Amino acid sequence: MQNERKLKKLDDVTIAHIAAGEVIDSPRAVIKELVENSIDADSHFIKIYLYQGGLKRIEVIDDGRGISHESLPLAIERYATSKITDFKDIMHIKSYGFRGEALASISSVSKMDIVTRVKEEETGSILKTEGGIIKENTLSAYPGGTKISVSDLFYNLPAREKHMHTSRNSIADITSLIEHFAMCNPSIEFYLYNDDNLIFQHKSASDIDESIRSIIGSTLYSVMLKFQINTEKYKIYGFTTNPSLTRSNTEQISIFVNKRWIYSKSIINSIRDGYGTFIPSGRYPFTIIFIDLDPSLYDVNIHPAKKEIRFYDEQEIKNIVSDTIRKTLVAKSAMPDRSLNPIKNVRQIEKKGIKALPVQKEIESSEGAREYIVEQSHRLPRIKIIGQMLRLFIVGESEEGMVLVDQHAASERIRYEELMNNAQIHQQLLVPVILELSSKQVELLNKFHMEISDIGFDIAPIGDRKFIVRKSPVITGNIESKESIMAILEDLLHTGSINPSSLKRTVALKTVACHSAIRGGDLLTMETIESLIKKLYTLDLNYSCPHGRPVMVIIDKGKLERLFLRS
């Protein structure tokens, strides 16, 4: 009884810390809150300066309405906001911030300075705070707008500070955040600097389309499909990619509800549904979608960082979204789009992490569409081998339907796996090959001599910049030509820096590319086919062949039947 701990109400500072922790957990969160404030203040430009990625200092400068002398000290108090006056207002929220917590939270876990001036006042004010306590509140000259500096984030919460350093707070995340703000606020200019280097700049655009184009680049923009639908309650519009460009995760689906970037699993799912079988399962498109609706139709107060929302009539929205997406794809895919694989475009698009997987899709027009949709499968089902066809494919039957295997791709795949799994595979060259290397290559060779020997090369100097190759890594076959060895070496040395695992991979690729046992056009015996299929069972065919072509394709039993108009 004596040791009973008494209940005590926590003091405000502590409350602030705790609450802050919910929302402010990283520089990114700070930036998000501050930028939202700037947008709500009707700014024409917003400049964000990061120092050491925001860990040292974050400055957000805008030319918005500013904060008056009177209001400034209040600004850092919890629940003080200019955006709502009572709870009813939340139902009609049009501004980003409304909880009145952001500045309070941020100031309580950092050293925050605010300089600001409203037009009506002759001078501006400076407010300096540390850990939520006001240290200085004076008048100052300032052109107009607000500048907020946040330094030493979490200096008073060591645990969180440590965590912050290890968590993934990359510049890329922050850049993506600002990009999203820029996308839905086309008339505002955004500037993002890290250590005084400009890393992102967005001048005002005439509309959202223009804005998006300047952010994602004209190349990607030109292959996006635009969609739009207006109903009584909703206005939905945006861009999405052609089915041949997909990603393995949902990171590139951006959803904006009333110009607020949010996460909504249900919308993501409904977009995915819209694609249906146009894209392989487990793959997702690159989509930017704007949903504008009356604020009373959803609740934004369910997540501390306002990251998620809840629609009151979720099913309705989901249906509309997936429907719109599907209709758009069908309409735009009236012609099979074979032309969409220009290599240079793909490379640029792949920078965004989207893989261009060639997927067969012959989709006829929406009139009684008969869809020959095929899918890439990931594991070889139990199949009964029927035979070889066209000297190119192995045909088989499985529970699901018809299985077609590309014999060359399969053999390459198998060989590749073998190479990757093998420790050392090298062959003594019948006649050693003499190579002449450039001085740079000589340097690299000397530097990575050990790694290159590990792969299976035996290279020794035999003159001035001349080398003799006595052994090289291959499985079988005749790679004795100078050219092929040179090609392998060149590839290795080309990047200028070699790491052992990619080394192996490169050699394997080159070897495999140089020769595989089974080529297209080879007539195969049953034994060969059986052994090939047997080896295939063990592999996960997720990655197709090393050159990106599919190894195996399954045509669904049902589809086959429909082809023949069987029901």
Next chain:
Amino acid sequence: MGDATPIMEQYFALRKENPDTILFFQVGDFFETFDEDARLVSRELEITLTSRQKNKNGEKIPLAGVPCSSVGYYINKLIKKGYKIAICEQVEDASVSKGIVKREITRIVTPGICVEENILENTRNNYTALAAELDGKISLSIVDVSTGEFFVKEYRNSDMDMLYDDIAKYSPSEIVAEESIHNSIKDGINRYGITLFIHKDERLFQEKNIEKGFDAIHKNINGVISDSVKRAIGGLAYYIFVTNPGILNSISEIRTIELKNFMQMDKNTISILGIIPYDDGDNDTLLRLIDRTTTKMGVRLLENWLLHPLIDRAEIENRQTGVEYLISERDMVNQLKSYLKGIYDIERIAARISTRVATPRGLVNLKKSLKNITLIKKLSEKFNKENNKIVTLISSLTTEHELTSLLEASIVDEPSSVIKDGNVIKAGYNKELESLKNIENNQLELIRNIEVKEQQRTGIKNLRIGYNTVFGYYIEISKSYVKHIPPDYVRKQTIANGERFITSELKEIEQRLSDAKERSISLEMEIYRNIIENVASHINEIKKNGKNIAEIDVLISLAEVSYENGYVKPVITTDGKMVIRDGRHPVIDKLMKGGFVPNNTDMDVEKNRIMILTGPNMAGKTTYMRQIALITVMAQVGSYVPAKYASIPIITSIFTRSGSRDNITKGESSFMSEMADIAYILKNADRGSLILLDEVGRGTSTFDGMSIAWAIVEYINNKSKCMAIVATHYHQLTEIALYTEGISNYHLAIKEDRENIIFLRKVVPGSTDKSYGIHVAILAKLPYEVIQRAKAILSKIEKVDISPISSKTTNRVTYTQMVLLPDNDNDIVKDIDAIDTDNITPIEALIRLKAIKDKIRGRNNNAK
């Protein structure tokens, strides 16, 4: 000396020819210095001093040497200290010469005359200057041998200060002055406190040498020149001729520094305004701010543009068209920038080619640059009817297919750095070279076959033929098999787990290989020389391309900065009105990141040309003045400016005088030198000038200073008739505006907040009579008692009017004046204090009041 060894004889002979240089004498792989040279070099470069035998008697001579491969580094250090170096190389192959190897001085390197790679600072020009005198006129010639630019200018005896100023502006690495003017130039430029190596060299001022020099270079001269200019040109050309004659081939057209074509700014102004850095630490300059160039040629040109703003409206607007185009065509800019990344400093490469010291890598860089220039040129296909400076520049680029193909075909993509290491000429370019290479390859194959053969012969499976640079070729046998070696194996080396042998067959092959190698290297050298000759014939096109690329680079830089910072295009006018709305100081604005308070400016050279600016220190007067000047400079360079709107009249010269201590040149602190500066300004200013005077008259007594300041302002207004901004602490000066047309008062607004003052940084019309000295002292944290005492004294001082005009003026403005008057006002205070307000009637109070007022009026009447 007697009985000197042959090599020493050779050395001494060469030594005599070049008395005032350090002789670097090549011996094999080293450059050696002897005697006094060695002592000097050892001391300056901190290398070991040894000795070698100098004559047959066994006497020694001091020696200090450096390896040939790193000689550039050492040359660099020495010329930075002002020394000249004569490079003496072995000009024939040591293995084939009979007796001692022939040696010649191939070139002399001086601080200014230097084209060696890796020595010059890439981002600045490196000038050599010469000053000659004739009949009271002095001519100055300036050359940058690494780029070929050559200027001359003539000065009258009375314009010596301008001469010193120009010398200081160009900051040559060395200057040679004629005997008669040597000392005065030396003293004159000491004022500027810059390091400058000034030599005497009589040869350069002898008539026959001047003729020789002039002849060599006169083809580059257009128009008529005076005799004194001729002397300067000839003298400098002769200097180049005796130092490194090849350079003469790369000299461009000689230009007189036609100052009339550019805005004039003296060195003081440039330094005070912070346009370019003069010291290493200077980072907050205009140049740093707007430098987004990609090539070295670009940044040099940008510095040049900043020092020479244009004064022709059409030319300025022409540059603006380029900047405007680039701002709107973001894609074009990105493309251009990516191509520019692949363009090297071809101006300097060209200079090295013409002096025949270009390295293989230099040629490869030239090739890459030419390729990228072709790519840029291709962009012109995208222009439909565009017509702007960028289009013009890109169209003027020449593609040089022939040259590019030659370089592509002949030079290896990654050559060795020195030609004598081989591996420079591409395979297939020369038949004879190919056959030599084939011999090499054949021999190697023989070696390979031998390996197989010997393996079979000896039965030792792991017998290998190895190679290293020390021992050459060998047969390597591991320990266990050593017993089985055949008799014809000769042991060469023992290693940890085996032995290495050689056979006569192997030796033969080795010999053949080494012969082939040697021949191929000397053949490569010959081929290389021919290629250089060929390339040298294209020097002019290369340089022209270099110039155009530099301009494109600079315009891109201006466009990038303008775009990022939201600068606005200035309107260039001829109506003499300067109008700026929300102008900002470019450098400080950037530093303050949004906290800079912008200001307007309204001046008119006809009606409203002088601005008197008052306000306490630290309020922002200096910043405001400088921002107007910098905006003008930026506008006349062709850039956009930091403002919401700007209409700039063409300014032909900017003069500054700063009484405050920022950026003051060393050694100047006296009122005397301030007056000298003002004299210079008043002498040289004309209608098109902009004068910035910051706190003049500081160094003397108040009355003198104020009077002088007043007179100066009147002079500028009446005689010079140009725009001026005068920041002053003499509040009396604001009265000038009351009776003179064309002068306006402005001050920096301050807000008082109880004990504190807040600098609003806003420039507003009108004058202020408060200097807030005490407030500023509080901010500076002067001790409390000092502040209190100051306040007390201030309150006792009677405000006295010391304006030079009579009190007829209806505006009685009063000014603070630190003149102490007798302490007899206290009685009035006493009178007031004595009034017992609780106990007097209203009428008595009125009477008392009147009495006090009478007293005051009487006091004032007396003071008149």
